[in-house]
Amino acid sequence: MKLKFKMMIVTILSATLLMAGCGGQQTAAPKAEDYVLKVGYAGSLCEGPIHMAYEKGFFAEEGLKVELVKLAAGGPMFEAVTAGKIEAGFGLMASLIQPLSNGLPVKITTGLHTGCDKVLVPQNSGINTVADLKGKRIGVPSLTSSPVMFAKRALAAAGVGVSEKNLEVEFVVFSNSELPLALQKGAIDAIAANDPVASIAAQEYNLNILLDSAVTAPYHDQYCCVAYVKDTLAKNNPEIAAKYTRAMQKASAYVAQHPEEVAKIQVEKKYVAGNAEFNGKVLKTYNYIPSVSGAYNAFGVTAAELQNVGMLGAAADVPALHKNSFVTLPGVPDTIK
Structure with missing residues (x-):
């Protein structure tokens, strides 16, 4: 009986080790190639x-x-x-x-x-500097997008309030395709957008590039x-x-x-x-x-x-x-x- 018991233990241990070995092969990290x-x-x-x-x-x-x-x-x-x-x-x-x-x-x-973020304004809008955006409505693709972050950073640097406690501009969400149309109709005063949307809008609607993260210091x-x-x-x-x-x-x-x-x-x-x-x-x-x-x-x-x-x-x-x-x-x- 003792011999049979020992043989059973050896068999169980062998099976366990074999299963562990197979499992290790299955979960091993793939080679780099x-x-x-x-x-x-x-x-x-x-x-x-x-x-x-x-x-x-x-x-x-x-x-x-x-x-x-x-x-x-x-x-x-x-x-x-x-x-x-x-x-x-x-x-x-x-x-x-x-x-x-x-x-x-x-x-x-x-x-x-x-580069790749821009703020655009219409020709002859009277908006010639970032500070001129105070009190204006800025169209953006979303309130958490890179363009709105870029615009807020530049506005704050120019002394324009962009915090909840001191908000001196209004950000309005439009889809990328709607942004230039909203600007053309006067629903907003400026656009903050990524390329190629921003560059295409600037060309097709003859807009001024007020800020360009690719060329405007210090963002460039x-x-x-x-x-x-x-x-x-x-x-x-x-x-x-x-x-x-x-x-x-x-x-x-x-x-x-x-x-x-x-x-x-x-x-x-x-x-x-x-x-x-x-x-x-x-x-x-x-x-x-x-x-x-x-x-x-x-x-x-x-x-x-x-x-x-x-x-x-x-x-x-x-x-x-x-x-x-x-x-x-x-x-x-x-x-x-």
């Missing part, structure tokens, strides 16, 4: 680095397999990260700051370019768009995150050198709507020099100003948020030109 990274994109003009990293082979050059996932702009992108539908993406840094403060599980890995030196990865990817697969980041840096530098070609590919491949020639001219106004430190420095300035205008919670620890929102990855250079 087998990993397929899901990258989200929304189809905006300034997302050129994602489009070119895919189309011109920069992802492949890094030995990275990628699945591009088309998403709507704004909130759905963040929901997709949280739900695990994507693991990496491209975002407007100002729009990332409050979600990061609320626990959005991503890490910024590099800055990609400056501040990175607006960044690459990011899910925090678990950065922690568990830093090499994959680094490959993605380096490919995006290379692609960003490529956009700087070939804006007309990039715009043509974007339209032909249906990443972006519009006229390729016009889009190429807009891309030329952005500073596509990828920079890790550039993004880091811009984050600190932007976060502090957003907290000042009430678009980042007063209780947020800006220095801690600043530090925790970035990750240093192996083999990622500070910049590529």
Whole structure:
């Protein structure tokens, strides 16, 4: 009986170890060469680095397999990260700051370019400076969008109240297609919008560009768009995150050198709507020099100003948020030109 009992124990232990071994094989992390990274994109003009990293082979050059996932702009992108539908993406840094403060599980890995927000006014409107917007109605695509953040930062710097306690302008929400029509009909006095919507509206409706984050100081030196990865990817697969980041840096530098070609590919491949020639001219106004430190420095300035205008919670620890929102990855250079 003792012998039979011992044999039973050995059999059970062997089966347990075998099952554990099988389970380990099933849950083992995939090898880098087998990993397929899901990258989200929304189809905006300034997302050129994602489009070119895919189309011109920069992802492949890094030995990275990628699945591009088309998403709507704004909130759905963040929901997709949280739900695990994507693991990496491209975002407007100002729009990332409050979600990061609320626990959005991503890490910024590099800055990609400056520019892409504008404030427009009609010709002969009498609005010649930012301070002239005091008491005016400004049309925006949403109350939490990057354009409204840009406008509020500039207004506050000009001494115009934008907080709930001292609101000296009115922000009115319209869809992107309705913004120039609302301005033309006098329902609003100015528009704050992203490109290419803003640049197209300026051309088609003969509008003055009052503010342009690509050329207006000090914003023209501040990175607006960044690459990011899910925090678990950065922690568990830093090499994959680094490959993605380096490919995006290379692609960003490529956009700087070939804006007309990039715009043509974007339209032909249906990443972006519009006229390729016009889009190429807009891309030329952005500073596509990828920079890790550039993004880091811009984050600190932007976060502090957003907290000042009430678009980042007063209780947020800006220095801690600043530090925790970035990750240093192996083999990622500070910049590529």
